[in-house]
Amino acid sequence: MNAASTSSRPADTGHPAVELSGITKRFPGVVANHDIRLTVRRGTVHALCGENGAGKSTLMKILYGMQRPDEGTITLDGEQVALHTPADAIARGIGMVHQHFMLADNLTVLENIVLGAEKPHGIAGGARAKIKEISDAYGLNIRPDVLVEDLGVADRQRVEILKVLYRGAHTLILDEPTAVLVPQEVDALFDNLRELKSEGLTVIFISHKLGEVLSVADDITVIRRGTTVASVEPAGTTPKQLAELMVGTELPSPETRESTVTDVPMLRVDDLHLSATDSDGVVRTVLDGISFTIHKGEVLGVAGVEGNGQAELVEAIMGTRDPDHGTVTLDGTDLSHASTRKRREGGIGYIPEDRHRHGLLLNAPLWENRILGHVTERPNSKGKLLDLAGARKDTERIVEEYDVRTPGIEVTASSLSGGNQQKLIVGREMSHQPKLLIAAHPTRGVDVGAQAQIWEQIREARHEGLAVLLISADLDELIGLSDTLRVMYRGRLVADADPAVITPEELGSAMTGAAGGHLGTSHDDTSADHGERGGDQE
Missing domain, CATH: 3.40.50.300 (P-loop containing nucleotide triphosphate hydrolases)
Known part of the structure; x- marks a missing residue:
């Protein structure tokens, strides 16, 4: 046909x-x-x-x-x-x-x-x-x-x-x-x-x-x-x-080869299981025994075709979904039963997959979006009261520092282009010096200039000890930014990949279930590397 x-x-x-x-x-x-x-x-x-x-x-x-x-x-x-x-x-x-x-x-x-x-x-x-x-x-x-x-x-x-x-x-x-x-x-x-x-x-x-x-x-x-x-x-x-x-500039590269990975665990996910009921009333397994560790200064990249459990994994870590079994530990503190607000206050920054649905109030001015997700934290609050002047002043700083192109902070988020919306979100999340950044498709739909700025912000924060869980459909981005790469397929982590040698084609093949195990290196070399970094499936 x-x-x-x-x-x-x-x-x-x-x-x-x-x-x-x-x-x-x-x-x-x-x-x-x-x-x-x-x-x-x-x-x-x-x-x-x-x-x-x-x-x-x-x-x-x-x-x-x-x-x-x-x-x-x-x-x-x-x-x-x-x-x-x-x-x-x-x-x-x-x-x-x-x-x-x-x-x-x-x-x-x-x-x-x-x-x-x-x-x-x-x-x-x-x-x-x-x-x-x-x-x-x-x-x-x-x-x-x-x-x-x-x-x-x-x-x-x-x-x-x-x-x-x-x-x-x-x-x-x-x-x-x-x-x-x-x-x-x-x-x-x-x-x-x-x-x-x-x-x-x-x-x-x-x-x-x-x-x-x-x-x-x-x-x-x-x-x-x-x-x-x-x-x-x-x-x-x-x-x-x-x-x-x-x-007016050269094509940027996400390449990050100098290691900043430490031996200090920051995020530990142990044996995470999650079931969900689909539209036909059938209960299916969404997350099946997910375990990994991210250390200070480490970017753990998760590759996978959309719909294989990446979104649910993020929701379980953020506390917006309750897993059936398993634990989430941040910097030694068990957050498995903590609210999303407590997890945020504990040091989790979040760049959501869909900025319109989960990252912004489109009809609210930029300074109100600065407060979103951080209502109890400075400079947005003083004690139990909101500090609107502080939020406005810090929004102006973010606009300047992250090159958010806007006529002013009083315009609505919907008036910004997609890339400028994303830069505002990145600026908001990085401004609270998180211990862990969950970055879900951080440069989706942004141009090469904004992409380069976001990559640089992640690299700089990683150098300062930030742990990053990176989920992306941009395979060059995953390979370039990640210290450790895992492949997610049907709710499981099915393969490890060495970012130094893996190709986008090999990674794409693994994402569709055509390959598994250790990719781009020998089993022994990969085991040794992951044992040192602590990024192994447990």
Whole structure:
């Protein structure tokens, strides 16, 4: 089955699929887009690159009808149009998969997909058959009757992609589509994009992974500080050149090879077990005998395909889930039955996987977000009372120190770009000098400049003795930052990897269950190394 069987082939008008001319969009205190020009050829993958805050998301929201430009024109297939709502864009064959997904957790996959598009197929057999056809055609492996709240991030992304295809989109906007995929899955996605392209469909691909951009894109447009700065062809461009166009600096590296690992245990997790009941009422094992130790000055990286228990492990350590069995000890103190607040006060910093759902109050000003999770700690409080002046002053320090680009601390968190939201969270968590930092996908969806800043903050804190539990889908990040690497599969730690020699391809293979044991080194060498570091499964 090919793409033509799931989407009607768009008519070839001889015109570009999308032409944006002179697009300008202003918000209070900031010009998000200024005189942007973008031409996207029909039947191509067109990459849009730029640092966080460059105006990429605003531009795509304008194309998707979520926002209206103050100036400029939108032309689709040679016809100038006015897109007032996403419904207008959908009717014109434009679909968008957002970096932060637009799904209702309390509805099933099928209900989310057909929501707002019930007429063409109906919720019964027609819709189910159409969903299965598209899912099978593109290898999305979607189960229509599962509740979205039971899905991991990768599965949610696949649902969003299927939802767009279900509506018959001819032009797909994909915002950071590979952020949660292992290399093998990225290759499969790119094969799907090439097939879509061969059927005449058009893809606008937003990504900060410059190597991926160069491998899949037919054309690349770079925007910086709200305006177009270059249009380049992938064949004649390197990642270094692309990074310099985006942010004016070389492509950063997460490489950390000097050891700072001590023999002082900081976090000890012993025999952690957790069961959960899924949407069908079936009890399944989510965590199965997880044990590890992280020492002062050590970064323990956990690799795994989304949905294999990483999120539940973090929740068990943070105290938002009660495990069936096992203990969590921080710096010699048993926190197994402590509240989340006590764990925070005990020295745990937390960069959550989903900054919108668990890291920020989007409609609150930045200074209120500074307080979030640290309401009882200085400078946010004096005794039992909140210190609002202290919180405001420290927010200004974080904005300056962590380069959070904002008109001021009174604006809402929702007004910041994704990368600046992430820098605010990192600044907040690092400001309390934690003993342990749980960093879940700390650089997901941020540009190379913000990525480099976050990596440097982690490296500096590690040098000062911080213990870090790093969970990431960016395999280069895991390999580069970690002192010790573990692979998580179906709720168990199934393999050890040596960050000094493991390749992303080998690590990706282990994440899918294709390899186990000790990777990238001999069993004896790995055992000796882990015995010295104390990062062994117990």
